[in-house]
Amino acid sequence: MSRTIIESDANPRMKRWRKLAKEARAVKREGATLIEGIHLAESALENPKIAVDAVLLSEKTATDEALDLAEALMREKNARVYVLADRLYDELAPVEHGVGIMCEMPVPKTDALDFGSADVLYLDGIQDAGNAGTLIRTAVAAGFRTIAASPGTAQLWAPKVLRAGMGAHFGARIFEGVTPEAFRGAFKGQILAADARGGENLFTAPMATDGPVAWIMGAEGPGVSDAALAVADARRLIPIEAACESLNVGAAAAVCLFETRRRRMI
Amino acid sequence: MSRTIIESDANPRMKRWRKLAKEARAVKREGATLIEGIHLAESALENPKIAVDAVLLSEKTATDEALDLAEALMREKNARVYVLADRLYDELAPVEHGVGIMCEMPVPKTDALDFGSADVLYLDGIQDAGNAGTLIRTAVAAGFRTIAASPGTAQLWAPKVLRAGMGAHFGARIFEGVTPEAFRGAFKGQILAADARGGENLFTAPMATDGPVAWIMGAEGPGVSDAALAVADARRLIPIEAACESLNVGAAAAVCLFETRRRRMI
Structure with a gap:
């Protein structure tokens, strides 16, 4: 699988992800967010309405399950795969000791305010x-x-x-x-x-x-x-x-x- | 109100509280725990079944409400009052920017395993x-x-x-x-x-x-x-x-x- 390696704090993508990870306003401004962990990545993979632009893997700690999922996301969602130095990954991750996979996904567009007959x-x-x-x-x-x-x-x-x-x-x-x-x-x-x-x-x-x-x-x-x-x-x-x-x-x-x-x- | 001031990391009470704050096993072993904040301290004050052995105040950041509550706990529960250097207090507190009051209380003794007709x-x-x-x-x-x-x-x-x-x-x-x-x-x-x-x-x-x-x-x-x-x-x-x-x-x-x-x- 084709991967881009990121090892510098100053990498522009890293800067962008740092904002998405830390600032709720950045999520709104950029129309994009980060999801962490196997469960969310699998849920995104299985849902045809959810796009995934990038997969972020931790260089040393990503599990085999995470690597397989990255491969599937690349194949099914045309996601680009980035391998991050562990310290960069940990800076973005909302939990310690994760499995080493995050995804960047666009926030789904909402329609006009129409509730139909929904609760x-x-x-x-x-x-x-x-x-x-x-x-x-x-x-x-x-x-x-x-x-x-x-x-x-x-x-x-x-x-x-x-x-x-x-x-x-x-x-x-x-x-x-x-x-x-x-x-x-x-x-x-x-x-x-x-x-x-x-x-x-x-x-x-x-x-x-x-x-x-x-x-x-x-x-x-x-x-x-x-x-x-x-x-x-x-x-x-x-x-x-x-x-x-x-x-x-x-x-x-x-x-x-x-x-x-x-x-x-x- | 009579207060004891604690400013040393090595103070034996501080050591005890540190264990109660950080180790769930210490709570069991010592039969004592710490509660933080106005709401829990007030709930303890109002409940005749709950004893309070000590009130811990943060030296600089304790609010007037916290000081009044300490006074009431000393009066009603015979609690001793300790004033802790802020860095010591912060080390024990489970939240940042609290109101500056904690209490040490004994864990209530449980009776024999008898549920009566309770749910x-x-x-x-x-x-x-x-x-x-x-x-x-x-x-x-x-x-x-x-x-x-x-x-x-x-x-x-x-x-x-x-x-x-x-x-x-x-x-x-x-x-x-x-x-x-x-x-x-x-x-x-x-x-x-x-x-x-x-x-x-x-x-x-x-x-x-x-x-x-x-x-x-x-x-x-x-x-x-x-x-x-x-x-x-x-x-x-x-x-x-x-x-x-x-x-x-x-x-x-x-x-x-x-x-x-x-x-x-x-």
């Missing part, structure tokens, strides 16, 4: 990358394969979010920078806000499952913003024990989204 | 500290206030687990080092294993909610161990979309535990 998860100011990725994973698993995110939410295609998403991004339609008002304008169904401060009991209140449902989840601490609450049709409260103040946003989303899924199945 | 979450080989803490938080919120953990699970009173638990530990009874066989021997109710590989649909299968229910959650990747599956009365599968391989263990637990809670409420 939607709306992320309202979720700044933590790990939480954002886990939320996308949970949403796709629950059948909420369209994600919309407020301008204050983390860049959803940033490497850390992709890592926590475990490949779920590739099965989702993702709209970023969507204000609550724009969301309300484009979504034709019931919008529910998960609100620890009040609202009807999630388990006993009605849910309009004959049409699309959207859930709004806010950040831990502040919760759903006033602007997002203003566009919700109703608030729902997860009935938790008094001994506990609140749920982690990932757990709360799992409970709400799967309650919608349960009602559709029953 | 139980059994953690089967959950090694990740963040996951373990989030699971305890979710369990307490769902009314599963008794936690049992296999010998291969993280030390549940380690500082990182406490941090992710957000105070839920203080509202829970926690039994560690419980083998699946010992758990089966002591628990008088239905034991369900959440298993992504098979089992009946969580939402449509029966659940014996007239008696206590226990959920077994396994680690991501390996899932529930054979030894734990062997003591379960049944396996349950969360019906997820084919586009997604699996749920994060925290999300899976939220769905299972709150499904039990929902059935009890309805």
